[in-house]
Amino acid sequence: MKRGLLKIFEPPLPLIHNPHEPRNFPLGRRNLYIGGANRRVPGYVNLDILLVPGVDIVADAEQMPFPSNLFTRVECDAVLEHVRHPERVISEIERVLARGGHAHLVTPFCHPFHEYPRDYRRFTLDGLKELARGRFEIAAEGWRTGPTATMLVFAIEYAKLWLPWRLWRALAHGVLGWLLFPLRYLDLFFVNSSRAGRIGNHCYLWLRKP
Numbered sequence: 731m732k733r734g735l736l737k738i739f740e741p742p743l744p745l746i747h748n749p750h751e752p753r754n755f756p757l758g759r760r761n762l763y764i765g766g767a768n769r770r771v772p773g774y775v776n777l778d779i780l781l782v783p784g785v786d787i788v789a790d791a792e793q794m795p796f797p798s799n800l801f802t803r804v805e806c807d808a809v810l811e812h813v814r815h816p817e818r819v820i821s822e823i824e825r826v827l828a829r830g831g832h833a834h835l836v837t838p839f840c841h842p843f844h845e846y847p848r849d850y851r852r853f854t855l856d857g858l859k860e861l862a863r864g865r866f867e868i869a870a871e872g873w874r875t876g877p878t879a880t881m882l883v884f885a886i887e888y889a890k891l892w893l894p895w896r897l898w899r900a901l902a903h904g905v906l907g908w909l910l911f912p913l914r915y916l917d918l919f920f921v922n923s924s925r926a927g928r929i930g931n932h933c934y935l936w937l938r939k940p
Contacts, residue, residue, distance in 0.1 A: 739904055740904065740907075741903075741904055741906075741907025741908045741911055742907070742908075742911040742914075743911070743914075744879060744882035744883055744886065744907060744910055744911055744913075744914055745875040745876075745878075745879035745882070745883070745914055745917070745931060746875070746879070746914050746915060746917055746918070747874055747875065748872060748873055748874055748875070748876070748917075748921040748922065748934075749918075750872070750921070750922055751870075751872060751874060751934060752869075752870045752936055755803065755832040755834070755869070755936060756802065756803070756832070757773055757802060757803050758801070758802020758803060758828070758831070759802065760775070760800055760801050760802060761773055761774045761775070761801055761802055761803040761804070761805075762774060762775050762777060762796070762800075762801045762803070762804045762805070762826065763775065763776045763777065763804075763805045763807075764777050764778075764791050764804065764805065764806045764807075764809050764819075764823075765777070765778055765779075765791070765806065765807060765808065765809035765812075766778060766784060766785070766805070766807075767780055767782045767784065767785060767846075768782050768783055768784050769784050770784050771784070771805075774805065775787060775801075777789055777791065777794065779791070779847075780847075791806075791809060791813060791819045791822060792813060792814070792815055792818040792819055792822060793818075793822065794822050794825075794826055796826045797826075798825050798826060799825075799826070799827070799828045799829065800826050800828065801826050801827055801828060801831060802827075802828055802831045802832075803831060803832050803833070803834070804823050804826065804827050804831070804832075804833040804834070805833075805834050806819070806823060806833065806834065806835050806836070807834070807835075807836040808836055808837065808838065808932070810835065810837050810851075810853065810858075810861075811837060811838055811849055811850060811851050811852060811853070812846050812847075812848060812849060812850065813850070814848075814850065816851070816861060817861060820861050820862060820865065821865075824865045824866065824939060827939045828939070829939055829940065830938070830939065830940075831938070831939050832869065832936060832937065832938050832939075833866065833936075833937040833938075833939070834934065834935070834936055834937075835858060835861075835862070835934065835935045835937065836874050836932055836933070836934045837852070837853040837858055837932065837933060837934075838852055838853070838931065838932050839852055839853060839854055839855075839927075839929075839930050839931065839932065839933055840852070840877075840880040840884075840929045840930060840931055841880070841883065841931055841932065842883060842884060842887045853933065854927065854933070855871060855872075855873075855927055855930075855933040855935075858933060858935055859871070859935065862935060862937050865937075865939075866937035866938060866939055866940070867937065867938045867939075867940055868935060868936070868937060868938075869936040869937060869938045870934075870935070870936040871933075871934065871935050871936070872921070872922065872933070872934060873921050873922075873926045873927065873930045873931070873932070873933050873934070874921075874931070874932040874933065874934045875917065875921070875930070875931035875932045876917035876920040876921040876926050876930055876931060877917065877920050877925075877926060877928065877929045877930060877931070878913060878914055878916040878917040878920060879914060879917055879931035879932075880929045880930065880931045881929075882910050882911075882913060882914060883931065885906070885910065886902075886903060886906045886907060886910070889902050889906055890902050890903060
């Protein structure tokens with residue numbers, strides 16, 4: 731009951747996804763979602779390092795238990811900041827992805843520290859492209875969430891730093907979340923701007939395996 735009440739009062743996310751980010755790359759008979767904990771992802775095999783609801787395969791993304799050239803599409807959303815060796819994950823994605831298949835990478839740039847179970851790094855869009863260089867063709871690139879999301883997320887986290895007790899922090903998160911979330915729509919003016927990368931929140935790449 732307590733969890734249900736918290737869900738009712740949970741504020742909207744202080745961000746919006748870029749409405750111009752491509753979504754029409756084809757799914758196949760077999761598709762892989764890396765790091766989809768607590769998320770239902772129809773049409774995908776859901777791989778995560780922890781056994782939680784929604785996870786089909788518990789494994790390390792640096793050494794995945796799949797044969798090569800198996801998947802038509804691979805989603806890797808907000809995962810690479812949590813792994814020790816992101817280049818190994820990219821190598822594994824290349825291995826398990828079929829020729830002509832697509833991989834979708836999303837990573838944070840300006841975003842608060844968040845452990846799952848560790849948080850090691852942040853990526854610029856150029857840094858993310860460097861990981862993929864020589865392995866994939868870049869089909870699309872840009873910012874998933876923009877500068878306004880960065881400002882709102884950090885404002886909420888900064889306010890919580892002043893509060894000593896967990897309940898107070900939860901209340902502050904809820905109150906500020908409801909007060910600030912309408913501002914997130916300002917990112918509609920920024921997410922496709924060349925200036926978004928100055929303090930963008932999350933960037934993305936769509937990659938094709940040649």
